[in-house]
Amino acid sequence: MASAGISSVARTTPAASSSRPGPVSSVSAEPSTSSKSEIVFSTADTALAILKEVGEMTQNIPYIKAVSGICIQILKIKSEVDLFRDKWKIVMADVERIRELIDDYYDQVAAAPQQEQKIPKDLQRAFKALEENLQTTLVTLKRCQPQRKRDHVLLFLNRVQLTTAIDDCGRGMQNALHLFNAKLNFGSRTDTARIWDAISRKVKILPIEDTVTVPDLRPPPETLFGRETEMLKIVTGILKRTPPARIAIIGPRGIGKTSLALSALHHPDIASEFPNTRYFVPCGAAETPGDLLLQMATALGIFDDGALPLEKKILASLRSVDSCVVCLDGFEKPWEKDTQTREVEELLAKVASIPSVAVIVTMRGTERPAKTRWTPFLDPLTPLSLDAALQTFEAISGKRDEVATRLVQAMGCVPLDVHALARLAQSEETSQIWARWEVEGTSMLDREAVRHVEH
Numbered sequence: 001m002a003s004a005g006i007s008s009v010a011r012t013t014p015a016a017s018s019s020r021p022g023p024v025s026s027v028s029a030e031p032s033t034s035s036k037s038e039i040v041f042s043t044a045d046t047a048l049a050i051l052k053e054v055g056e057m058t059q060n061i062p063y064i065k066a067v068s069g070i071c072i073q074i075l076k077i078k079s080e081v082d083l084f085r086d087k088w089k090i091v092m093a094d095v096e097r098i099r100e101l102i103d104d105y106y107d108q109v110a111a112a113p114q115q116e117q118k119i120p121k122d123l124q125r126a127f128k129a130l131e132e133n134l135q136t137t138l139v140t141l142k143r144c145q146p147q148r149k150r151d152h153v154l155l156f157l158n159r160v161q162l163t164t165a166i167d168d169c170g171r172g173m174q175n176a177l178h179l180f181n182a183k184l185n186f187g188s189r190t191d192t193a194r195i196w197d198a199i200s201r202k203v204k205i206l207p208i209e210d211t212v213t214v215p216d217l218r219p220p221p222e223t224l225f226g227r228e229t230e231m232l233k234i235v236t237g238i239l240k241r242t243p244p245a246r247i248a249i250i251g252p253r254g255i256g257k258t259s260l261a262l263s264a265l266h267h268p269d270i271a272s273e274f275p276n277t278r279y280f281v282p283c284g285a286a287e288t289p290g291d292l293l294l295q296m297a298t299a300l301g302i303f304d305d306g307a308l309p310l311e312k313k314i315l316a317s318l319r320s321v322d323s324c325v326v327c328l329d330g331f332e333k334p335w336e337k338d339t340q341t342r343e344v345e346e347l348l349a350k351v352a353s354i355p356s357v358a359v360i361v362t363m364r365g366t367e368r369p370a371k372t373r374w375t376p377f378l379d380p381l382t383p384l385s386l387d388a389a390l391q392t393f394e395a396i397s398g399k400r401d402e403v404a405t406r407l408v409q410a411m412g413c414v415p416l417d418v419h420a421l422a423r424l425a426q427s428e429e430t431s432q433i434w435a436r437w438e439v440e441g442t443s444m445l446d447r448e449a450v451r452h453v454e455h
């Protein structure tokens with residue numbers, strides 16, 4: 001990774017010095033004295049002066065290097081500043097990421113044919129926003145470095161203002177980082193794929209919310225009875241974070257896998273910990289690994305422009321958020337076809353290899369996908385307790401009598417079937433339903449089951 005400082009940028013970029021003779025190349029980044037505070041002072045001033053100069057030449061690629069150089073200077077200055085170290089650390093982490101992003105972009109653009117080397121307009125705007133932030137940061141850094149004794153008193157008096165100013169720098173840098181990520185992904189450059197590819201290997205990219213709209217999370221089921229133990233295990237497992245949760249909710253058809261997963265995603269503790277980063281991926285219609293990727297992309301709000309393999313984008317996206325929960329619902333569909341089981345398991349393992357991602361998979365059957373370490377381990381879901389099944393029946397039909405108990409037991413307390421009967425009981429007496437049940441048997445439920453699937 002190239003990491004030229006400002007002085008080398010100013011001296012070694014012919015385009016910069018030929019297009020803008022004078023100030024850029026004449027400003028020296030070398031500190032003129034050796035006292036610590038003066039070093040900071042002169043370096044910050046030098047960086048500010050250069051920033052002003054480079055701002056004029058946005059369209060040239062040496063400009064990219066110059067901006068990267070200023071980031072490096074800022075990182076150096078920060079190591080000299082003792083005040084509010086912890087706050088600055090956060091800001092500087094973003095400056096460092098931005099610098100890496102810019103350097104990668106520079107390397108790629110410099111290697112491209114000359115006619116493609118112009119910085120596109122939307123990216124120029126991102127650079128402009130960054131310039132403003134760099135300037136504010138430099139000024140604030142200077143304010144944190146007392147030059148004289150009496151400055152210490154002033155600093156003490158201005159602590160609150162200063163911490164607010166540093167927080168503002170942090171927010172500004174975060175926005176700049178997001179802007180670069182978004183622009184570098186969806187910018188108008190012709191060889192987006194190549195550049196994207198290089199960048200995605202190295203740095204945090206594509207904050208999900210900033211790219212395209214993430215669909216709303218599917219609402220939770222209206223009722224969920226008798227799954228307290230499982231819920232507790234799931235929620236504590238996710239919140240514990242280490243090891244990251246990889247939870248498989250398995251069991252037969254209609255046993256309540258999806259309901260449990262959705263209720264966990266909406267659990268108040270999970271919602272407050274991951275307010276905007278819970279993703280529900282319906283996989284039931286995904287016949288192939290390609291379909292599965294499309295479903296994931298849709299749930300994550302990723303736009304498939306065909307420029308990069310979707311899998312890479314998805315993984316990069318997931319890496320880019322600080323923490324999130326991804327629920328792959330009905331995963332048996334793409335997984336169960338022998339010819340693609342391995343491929344699907346490998347994709348899941350890649351997602352599960354990202355420590356900041358909590359994974360919930362729901363699937364029919366008794367098997368879990370290989371290559372992923374399932375933790376906390378959840379036993380396959382079994383039918384509801386009689387009491388929970390009756391509560392379910394009553395919540396939907398408003399009825400609870402002796403026949404309802406018989407009906408629910410005849411359904412084996414499987415929630416899907418209990419629901420189907422309870423819906424019938426909204427308009428029929430339980431005794432009528434029992435009579436029908438004795439004649440029609442399960443065929444009467446099939447019609448309700450179809451309604452459930454269509455719903």
Ligand SMILES: Nc1ncnc2c1ncn2[C@@H]1O[C@H](COP(=O)(O)OP(=O)(O)OP(=O)(O)O)[C@@H](O)[C@H]1O
Nearest residue numbers: 221223224225253254255256257258259392415416
């Ligand atoms: N614990 C529960 N309490 C009340 N209702 C429930 C419960 N679990 C599931 N249900 C209801 O049962 C029906 C089937 O549940 P769900 O769709 O979650 O099952 P599933 O196991 O995901 O089914 P599939 O195998 O078809 O994916 C839904 O109408 C749901 O609201």
Ligand SMILES: [Mg+2]
Nearest residue numbers: 257258330362
């Ligand atoms: Mg389901």
